[in-house]
Amino acid sequence: MAELEIKPAARPHAGTQGRELIVGIDLGTTNSLVAYMDGDVPQVLKDEEGRALLPSVVAFGPDGPIVGEAARRQLIRNAERVVYSIKRFMGKGYEDVKEELRYFPFHVTPSQEVVRIRIGERELTPPEISALVLRELKRRAERHFGRTVEKAVITVPAYFNDGQRQATRDAGRIAGFDVLRIVNEPTAACLAYGLQRKKEGTIAVYDLGGGTFDISILKVKEGIFEVLSTNGDTHLGGDDFDRALVDLILAETREGHGADVSRDPEAMQEIRLGAEAARIRLSSVERTVLTIPMPQHGLTYRREFDRAELERLIEPIVARTLGPCRMALADAGLAADRIDEVVLVGGATRTPLVHRRVQEVFGRTPHSELNPDEVVALGAAVQADILAGGITHMLLLDVTPLSLGIETLGGAVGVLIPRNTTVPTSAKEDFTTSVDGQAIVDMHVVQGERDLAKDNRSLARFELRGIPPMPAGLPRIEVTFLIDANGILNVTARELRSGTQASVEVRPTHGLTEAEVQRMIEESLEFAEQDVRARMLIDARNEADTVLRATEKALGQGVGLISADETERIRVAAEELRTARGGGDVDRIRAATDRLNQATQHLAELLMDSALREALRNRRVTEAFEKK
Amino acid sequence: MEASSGVAVKCRGCGVEAPAGAVCPECGCLQPFAPGADHWAVLGLPRRLVLDRADLERRFHGLNRRLHPDYFRLRRTDEQAASLENSAAVNAAYRTLRDPVSRVEYLLELEGMALGTSGQARPPADLFEEIMALQEARQELETAAPDEAPALRARLESARTELDARRARMESDLVARFPAWDAASDGDRRPLLGEMRDILATRAYLRTILRDLGATLERTGDGGA
Numbered sequence: 128m129a130e131l132e133i134k135p136a137a138r139p140h141a142g143t144q145g146r147e148l149i150v151g152i153d154l155g156t157t158n159s160l161v162a163y164m165d166g167d168v169p170q171v172l173k174d175e176e177g178r179a180l181l182p183s184v185v186a187f188g189p190d191g192p193i194v195g196e197a198a199r200r201q202l203i204r205n206a207e208r209v210v211y212s213i214k215r216f217m218g219k220g221y222e223d224v225k226e227e228l229r230y231f232p233f234h235v236t237p238s239q240e241v242v243r244i245r246i247g248e249r250e251l252t253p254p255e256i257s258a259l260v261l262r263e264l265k266r267r268a269e270r271h272f273g274r275t276v277e278k279a280v281i282t283v284p285a286y287f288n289d290g291q292r293q294a295t296r297d298a299g300r301i302a303g304f305d306v307l308r309i310v311n312e313p314t315a316a317c318l319a320y321g322l323q324r325k326k327e328g329t330i331a332v333y334d335l336g337g338g339t340f341d342i343s344i345l346k347v348k349e350g351i352f353e354v355l356s357t358n359g360d361t362h363l364g365g366d367d368f369d370r371a372l373v374d375l376i377l378a379e380t381r382e383g384h385g386a387d388v389s390r391d392p393e394a395m396q397e398i399r400l401g402a403e404a405a406r407i408r409l410s411s412v413e414r415t416v417l418t419i420p421m422p423q424h425g426l427t428y429r430r431e432f433d434r435a436e437l438e439r440l441i442e443p444i445v446a447r448t449l450g451p452c453r454m455a456l457a458d459a460g461l462a463a464d465r466i467d468e469v470v471l472v473g474g475a476t477r478t479p480l481v482h483r484r485v486q487e488v489f490g491r492t493p494h495s496e497l498n499p500d501e502v503v504a505l506g507a508a509v510q511a512d513i514l515a516g517g518i519t520h521m522l523l524l525d526v527t528p529l530s531l532g533i534e535t536l537g538g539a540v541g542v543l544i545p546r547n548t549t550v551p552t553s554a555k556e557d558f559t560t561s562v563d564g565q566a567i568v569d570m571h572v573v574q575g576e577r578d579l580a581k582d583n584r585s586l587a588r589f590e591l592r593g594i595p596p597m598p599a600g601l602p603r604i605e606v607t608f609l610i611d612a613n614g615i616l617n618v619t620a621r622e623l624r625s626g627t628q629a630s631v632e633v634r635p636t637h638g639l640t641e642a643e644v645q646r647m648i649e650e651s652l653e654f655a656e657q658d659v660r661a662r663m664l665i666d667a668r669n670e671a672d673t674v675l676r677a678t679e680k681a682l683g684q685g686v687g688l689i690s691a692d693e694t695e696r697i698r699v700a701a702e703e704l705r706t707a708r709g710g711g712d713v714d715r716i717r718a719a720t721d722r723l724n725q726a727t728q729h730l731a732e733l734l735m736d737s738a739l740r741e742a743l744r745n746r747r748v749t750e751a752f753e754k755k
Numbered sequence: 756m757e758a759s760s761g762v763a764v765k766c767r768g769c770g771v772e773a774p775a776g777a778v779c780p781e782c783g784c785l786q787p788f789a790p791g792a793d794h795w796a797v798l799g800l801p802r803r804l805v806l807d808r809a810d811l812e813r814r815f816h817g818l819n820r821r822l823h824p825d826y827f828r829l830r831r832t833d834e835q836a837a838s839l840e841n842s843a844a845v846n847a848a849y850r851t852l853r854d855p856v857s858r859v860e861y862l863l864e865l866e867g868m869a870l871g872t873s874g875q876a877r878p879p880a881d882l883f884e885e886i887m888a889l890q891e892a893r894q895e896l897e898t899a900a901p902d903e904a905p906a907l908r909a910r911l912e913s914a915r916t917e918l919d920a921r922r923a924r925m926e927s928d929l930v931a932r933f934p935a936w937d938a939a940s941d942g943d944r945r946p947l948l949g950e951m952r953d954i955l956a957t958r959a960y961l962r963t964i965l966r967d968l969g970a971t972l973e974r975t976g977d978g979g980a
Contacts, residue, residue: 522820553840
């Protein structure tokens with residue numbers, strides 16, 4: 128149907144004109160969000176149904192991956208092909224995660240290095256799966272702005288090590304983003320609060336999300352957000368509360384019904400989702416009934432839980448957050464009473480027990496005026512605006528959460544950069560050779576606080592190459608370890624005697640090599656193209672449907688306005704469009720849509736005229752009444 | 756506030772004389788710090804041991820406001836690199852100088868008198884026997900029977916409090932010598948530094964003892980309680 132109605136002009140988006148468009152993304156364990164700076168106010172972007180939270184869930188169906196709520200709904204019936212909580216696997220090796228694999232219905236291939244999730248014939252790494260979530264957010268932003276969005280700031284838990292940060296940045300690149308900055312989540316939250324209230328003082332941010340815990344202590348003064356210390360546990364969150372419940376339910380199912388359902392992925396997923404929902408309900412109500420039907424095992428699990436019972440279960444997990452809080456205070460050189468404010472971030476901080484324990488540690492009531500689910504994304508948008516040159520009065524000075532060192536002879540660690548050092552920061556270390564003519568020197572870089580290298584996180588092995596041949600011990604290779612503002616390590620080397628730049632080859636212990644990332648970016652580009660074609664087809668079909676509906680309606684209204692001949696011509700064009708719509712050829716659908724629009728042009732004009740006449744007539748009547 | 760202690764470099768943007776570590780007045784291009792600039796120079800300070808913590812923080816914040824990589828994202832690559840290096844230099848300078856102990860350690864390093872690793876830690880002469888007895892008690896506690904543990908713990912706890920107080924006294928003793936070093940002429944400075952070095956050596960020893968004590972008390976915490 129030819130369009131004759133007048134559309135309202137598209138509303139320009141304030142704050143995006145002229146300034147570079149950079150979005151802020153919170154890539155969460157459970158949910159992810161994208162936000163941007165609308166003038167002076169950060170805003171989260173919503174999907175077509177008005178939802179800000181995108182479940183970080185990817186379902187691998189026959190027609191390719193689906194992300195978000197639709198994937199979440201498949202968790203039960205498609206358990207082995209739906210991946211969730213992938214953030215827990217970022218930058219990890221198989222050995223790191225095998226203990227908790229029993230909680231996940233999807234399969235992980237045993238391997239030495241990076242975790243690989245097996246989906247049918249394919250194997251995907253955590254950055255590739257996270258990239259699918261990020262790409263969905265990218266699309267959401269592109270729909271909103273009506274143009275491509277390429278630059279992003281992505282948040283990570285403050286306690287993420289170098290490998291986990293690299294994995295997150297890799298995910299962003301695979302999704303087609305230029306990742307301008309990796310920002311720590313609690314710090315981002317503090318930026319969002321700082322923008323809102325412009326208050327100064329010492330602030331503790333307690334961030335308990337779906338799978339990670341951070342505590343950061345910041346000093347805010349005249350727009351400078353200086354992180355004094357940070358601590359945490361990248362494997363602790365609401366997921367662990369649920370697991371405590373899941374284990375209880377499994378035990379009771381075994382005892383009460385004699386059934387072991389722990390090997391049934393569907394039942395496990397039902398139990399996990401039921402436990403999660405019950406745990407969340409118990410944050411606002413005192414008691415709740417949990418019912419989990421397991422028809423495949425001929426039983427239904429049904430039980431009432433009260434909050435006190437849940438609290439007994441999760442108490443030891445909440446207690447694990449308190450040690451890091453005390454360590455962060457000690458590292459900041461502050462007693463708890465020197466903290467002016469405590470801010471709560473992350474969905475799991477809605478748990479009343481968490482509130483109480485935080486209050487006890489810091490001796491003051493924590494607050495959370497900003498939505499704890501959204502505040503990190505809002506802060507990422509603030510940092511994005513700082514990088515775009517919008518906000519100039521705020522500056523974030525963050526720290527590196529873990530000490531960085533190299534393995535020395537005998538397996539000890541020589542610390543180069545201590546934890547809680549403000550970034551960017553650099554350290555230099557001289558190396559030499561032990562054999563005449565040696566051209567390569569090896570270094571093993573680790574992160575962590577333990578004395579022995581093997582007890583710390585192995586980041587990478589670096590090979591310094593291109594050392595000119597010299598007797599043993601003569602070369603002086605100066606290696607610079609630089610941790611940039613992303614908290615990511617960069618290593619460069621120079622041989623001082625000859626002045627040659629030594630090349631540094633990196634073999635990440637649990638990460639992707641640059642070549643792998645490049646390959647994944649290329650694959651995802653192909654993917655994106657297929658994606659665009661699929662989307663174009665959907666759009667063309669939708670338009671065809673709209674035009675067909677409007678045509679039917681117009682034919683009904685226009686009876687008697689046009690000749691039988693003209694009616695027939697319209698019917699033929701409509702039929703052609705229906706046929707084209709059934710096929711997959713976008714161009715053919717568009718051409719048929721255009722032909723139908725042409726065929727209905729005359730009818731549309733006639734209808735418009737009669738509608739106008741009608742409107743005018745009505746107005747005269749109204750005026751007549753008014754004159755009386 | 757000055758960005759650097761008046762050292763000039765040749766601007767790599769336009770070639771005129773520009774202040775090291777700051778932006779060239781002619782072309783606005785960011786300069787690296789002068790080669791070999793020490794932590795004081797980076798913060799625009801003369802080499803002194805008496806420093807005002809609030810002033811250090813102001814300099815740290817002020818310099819980062821001008822040098823931080825966030826503000827150089829859209830600039831030339833060499834300026835981005837300078838911003839990264841300068842910002843790292845400012846951060847290192849602030850971190851080192853704000854703490855009196857690391858400030859002296861750094862000065863000793865510059866003067867070629869650096870305290871080596873644990874080998875040079877020196878036990879306080881008057882406490883030597885007491886510390887030996889403590890080490891014994893510590894080992895006893897590790898294997899103590901439940902009925903003996905509380906008494907041993909109590910003894911170690913009180914020793915810890917005492918040694919920690921002594922460590923704090925040594926640190927104030929160290930800081931008390933700062934004005935003398937600042938005021939002294941070049942020739943008189945070295946012996947003063949030597950004294951401070953001795954204090955640091957003893958302090959390093961105490962710290963090791965305190966760390967071991969803390970570890971033992973923590974490890975045996977549950978059984979002893």
